[in-house]
Amino acid sequence: MSDEQSRPRRLTRAETKARTRALLLEAAAQVFARKGYAGASVDDIAETAGFSTGALYSNFKNKDELFIELLSSRSTSRLSEAVALVSGQFDSAEGTQEAMSRYLVEVADNEMDFAALQAEFWLYAIRRPEFRESLAAQFCTYRDDLAAVLAERAKSRGRAVDAPFDHVATVLLTLFQGLARLRRTDPELVPDDLYGEAAHWLFVGLGASFEAPGKKD
Known part of the structure; x- marks a missing residue:
């Protein structure tokens, strides 16, 4: 193997920037979880990431912007994983329920820092009406995706398709949290x-409600 082939490929400018942003976000998650939003400083975050504050400001306008992007990326990741889990083609409803339980245990037992971040996120959003709207809109996107999955699964199994799956999806996601x-x-x-x-209790009750004799249209 030649010296040229053995040398690692040099990252492009775009790849370097993306890597820097990812490291800054990871450092921000650690600092916000440890010190809270108010106690965290851009100096703390930059130092934890191994960069200068100049590097931080070249990627994020301020601490608020960094915090919002962190919230968006972490929340999006968890919600999308939950939707993907329910979308999985398990052989039975019991298989889906078992997978849902395993995922909750994994998240709850291994992501204590994320728990602190969630509390900080909620406090941040509840004090800023404009941000609450953005947070709610983000949640609704994943709620709607999950509702569509639930409706499709119900249809494929010959179950009631006029159930309020948007409400069911809201309950499932918030119950998980x-x-x-x-x-x-x-x-x-x-x-x-x-x-x-x-989740099983929820769907049993839903089925009874929509399949009961004499149910009004």
């Missing part, structure tokens, strides 16, 4: 299979 938060407080309060069981 709430149970994950509670499990981080005390794992014994949220057994490993509780989320899947709760």
Whole structure:
């Protein structure tokens, strides 16, 4: 192998910039989780990432912009993973429920820093009406994706297709968030299979409601 072939490929300018942004976001997650939004400074974040503050400001206008992008990327990742999980083609409803429970346990037990970030995100959003609207719109995107998946699965199984799947999706996503938060407080309060069981209860009740004799149109 020649010396030229053995040398690592030099990153393009765009790749370097993307890598720098990713490292800054990862450092910001650590600092915000440890110190909170108010206590974190751009100096702390830049130093943790191994860059100068100039590098930070060349990628983000200010701490607010960095925080918002971090919130968007982390929330989008978790919600998209949840939707993908329910979209998975498991052999049975029980298989989906078991997978949902495993995912909740994985998130709750291994992402304590993310729990602190979620609290900071919520406090940040609740104090800024304009940001709440953006956060709600983001949630609705994933709620609608999940609702579409649920409707399609119901149709393929010959179940009621006029159920309020947007409401069901809202409950499933927020139930996940709430149970994950509670499990981080005390794992014994949220057994490993509780989320899947709760989802089962929800769908049993939904089925009974829409399949009961004499149901009004």
